[in-house]
Amino acid sequence: MNKKAIINQCMKENNLDAFLIYSPENRYWFSRFHSSMGYLLVTKNKTYLFLDSRYITMAREKTDLQNIDVLEGFGPNIWHRISDILKAEKISKIGFEADWLKYQEVLNFKKQLKIEDLMPVDTSKWRMVKDDWEIKQIQKACAITNQVYEDVLGWIKPGITEKALARFVSDAFLKHGADKLSFDTIVASGINGSKPHAVPTDKKIVEGELVTLDMGCFYNGYASDQTRTFLMGNEFNNPQLSTIYNIVYEAQSLGISMVKAGQNAGDIHRAVWKYIDEQGYGQYFDHGLGHGLGIEIHEEPYESSLSQTILQPGMTITVEPGIYIPGVGGVRIEDDLIVTENGYEMLTTSPRKLIKVN
Incomplete structure (x- = not known):
């Protein structure tokens, strides 16, 4: 279903x-601007896109603007124009x-448009299924991410700080053609690995430690x-780390194996959590198994214990x-x-599989 059809269906159902679409993410999804x-x-x-003086010239010069019938610049009289x-x-x-x-803002819309019947609508599922062009952008973002990880493995050594690794990752993404990072890089070494969203510190990475590196980029507005x-090194400084690595590896393998069209996203999460729980x-493991990704780094569908979303072809998701x-x-x-x-x-x-960096 194309993007105009998705919105038309939403309008029909409601x-x-x-x-009236206000969010930058949904405007980009629809217009590619x-x-x-x-x-x-x-x-x-018709579809109308109104942009202020910072953007209107660029939009008029854009050769691949999508789904827009009328493109107009606006100033203080924007509400009069929409009212007309x-x-x-x-x-x-x-x-x-x-x-x-x-x-x-809703009150302001009512006042400016002189219309009372404004309905809030959940639009979070509009972007769940990606079209071919969107998938290609995500594929490219992921390919860049794969290259950056190779660079990291060739560069990292004991004594480098978490912050230095995060800076290296940022530079490497730009070198390989990314637009920008899709989120602040997470580097968690040693006991900091117990913090799922750890912030890089001045702590030095030492031999025997595990290092968790969570990273991604945007390419043409789509995320990895x-x-x-x-x-780091050849031997674990705590044998329990080897045990939990193997458990997480097998748990992720189980989750990935369950991914297919028609599968309940919540069932995947529950199966993976059950496996980890059976290992003690x-x-x-106290977060959702994964999420959709696209224009935003976290978007529908979510794989959690509460999810009832049925996976469809074209959805892009994480398993983590x-x-x-x-x-x-x-x-x-x-x-x-x-x-x-x-x-x-x-x-x-x-x-x-576990890589030992010497």
């Missing part, structure tokens, strides 16, 4: 005459993104997200179990996949 500010108005007849369109097309009921607009945990570590033991350390392994009719396609291809 008995709407039009939809980045802007921090703008309004996208979708009616039953609503009157001309006899629009009385408008939808807006429930998870984006603040209450005060990969986590690897590797051993269930209390140390972890075990985190305070005072000991932790392990997380994360990959990006595309759901297919009969299973999945791996996007992140860096080695999943």
